[in-house]
Amino acid sequence: MFRIDGGSGVPVYRQLVEQVRREVMLGRMDPGDQLPTLKEVVEALAINPNTVAKAYGELEHEGLVVRRQGVGTFIASAPPARSLAAPPALLNSLLRWVRRAKDAGMSAEQIRGLVAVALEEDLADEAAPRRTGGVA
Amino acid sequence: MTAVMRTDGLGHRYRGGVCGLRDCTLEVPPGRVVALVGPNGSGKTTLLNMAAGLLPPSTGTVEVDGMPPGERLDRIGYVAQDAPLWPRLRVADVLEIGRCLNPRFDTDLATGRIHQLGIQTGARINTLSGGERAQVALTLVLAKQPELMLLDEPLSNLDPLARRDFLTSMFAACSDTGASVLFSSHVVAELERICDYLIVLRAGRVRLAGDIDELRRIHRIVTGPTGWLASGGRAVINERSGGGRTIALVRSDPSNLTGPGLEEATPTFDELVLGYLEDDEPIAEEALA
Numbered sequence A: 001m002f003r004i005d006g007g008s009g010v011p012v013y014r015q016l017v018e019q020v021r022r023e024v025m026l027g028r029m030d031p032g033d034q035l036p037t038l039k040e041v042v043e044a045l046a047i048n049p050n051t052v053a054k055a056y057g058e059l060e061h062e063g064l065v066v067r068r069q070g071v072g073t074f075i076a077s078a079p080p081a082r083s084l085a086a087p088p089a090l091l092n093s094l095l096r097w098v099r100r101a102k103d104a105g106m107s108a109e110q111i112r113g114l115v116a117v118a119l120e121e122d123l124a125d126e127a128a129p130r131r132t133g134g135v136a
Numbered sequence B: 001m002t003a004v005m006r007t008d009g010l011g012h013r014y015r016g017g018v019c020g021l022r023d024c025t026l027e028v029p030p031g032r033v034v035a036l037v038g039p040n041g042s043g044k045t046t047l048l049n050m051a052a053g054l055l056p057p058s059t060g061t062v063e064v065d066g067m068p069p070g071e072r073l074d075r076i077g078y079v080a081q082d083a084p085l086w087p088r089l090r091v092a093d094v095l096e097i098g099r100c101l102n103p104r105f106d107t108d109l110a111t112g113r114i115h116q117l118g119i120q121t122g123a124r125i126n127t128l129s130g131g132e133r134a135q136v137a138l139t140l141v142l143a144k145q146p147e148l149m150l151l152d153e154p155l156s157n158l159d160p161l162a163r164r165d166f167l168t169s170m171f172a173a174c175s176d177t178g179a180s181v182l183f184s185s186h187v188v189a190e191l192e193r194i195c196d197y198l199i200v201l202r203a204g205r206v207r208l209a210g211d212i213d214e215l216r217r218i219h220r221i222v223t224g225p226t227g228w229l230a231s232g233g234r235a236v237i238n239e240r241s242g243g244g245r246t247i248a249l250v251r252s253d254p255s256n257l258t259g260p261g262l263e264e265a266t267p268t269f270d271e272l273v274l275g276y277l278e279d280d281e282p283i284a285e286e287a288l289a
Helices: A012-025 A038-045 A049-061 A088-103 A108-130 B044-051 B091-101 B107-116 B130-143 B160-177 B212-217 B269-277
Strands: A065-068 A072-075 B005-013 B019-028 B033-037 B059-064 B076-079 B148-152 B180-185 B197-202 B205-211 B219-225 B235-242 B245-251 B263-265
Touching: A012 A049, A038 A049, A038 B160, A049 A065, A049 A072, A049 B160, A088 A108, B005 B044, B019 B044, B019 B059, B019 B197, B019 B205, B033 B044, B044 B059, B044 B148, B044 B180, B076 B130, B091 B107, B091 B130, B107 B130, B130 B160, B148 B160, B160 B180, B197 B212, B197 B269, B205 B212, B205 B269, B212 B219, B212 B269, B219 B269, B235 B269, B245 B269
Parallel strands: B033 B180, B033 B197, B076 B148, B148 B180
Antiparallel strands: A065 A072, B005 B019, B005 B059, B197 B205, B219 B245, B219 B263, B235 B245
């Protein structure tokens, strides 16, 4: 089931989408597994049904889930490649890196910050060619 | 998609010349849960009262399903602030009145909900807790099976569990019947998980209205050295300075590129709402008169 972090600033529908993606990526949900029904999510979390419908719609659009009318929503039998379970080697090397950071005296918060900076720099490099000109 | 409610140039001036609402033009799309946000005295209750047909417009028009609200009362469910019900009546009497006054009243739904909530039908209204009274008022509205629910500060006196029960009931009704909800509140923090459409009122005027995700998409929080705004040419909604930095909420335009030294981010729901609640646009004295 889902959890909502009200203080995160991340839109609720996006939190739902990311939690399903993460479950699949970590291999906790497999193709054919059923997601909770819209009604179950609304009752459990007291959130707007339109928000849940939007999240499921987005997951369906990207091919991660399929909706069967009157039956429910299921993890697709062939999810898109970028949603597949992460190779265990990647997680293991990240775990080793996290341990090194901890040994160097870094807090969990600092480690998260470092990962965010690394991600941002990588994305900025990718986007660099389009970033020309000043303030319009 | 036809709007379930539409206002055009709607305004109301109270006796003594106090302006409750002015020049309000907006649409409530069907099937949405709409947050009506604004400080005290910004016109939320005035708008709800006019939408419920309780208050006549001084200017402009309001329509529910294409007709004046007075001719659509069977499709409108209204829970006024603090869920007022006759205090000396018993719950069963209140439900009976609901049945007699509303042609489409679903008595089974009403009694079923009251039992499910563990409220005694023989109890007098003035012996119920605030949460129970709110639930009885909501039950009346749900059993009426309206297309438009108008709820004025419905959560204001409820404890966290009662809020959750109230919201779950409201959402179940929305997904079962496709009803739209116009929901006023001045507590911003909890609205993001409740609503998908936002209307911000300030000093009797509509400052912002639209789908929440779309509104976040077309706004930016821009941080830069103090004074960067002068070089902007952007539509600045609100800005604050401190420690040599200026943070501004701006309406973004795809042609606006990031300038040197500026950082941009998508506003959170709270940043968007608070930015508009305390926007920098001066309010003319005339508007307050």
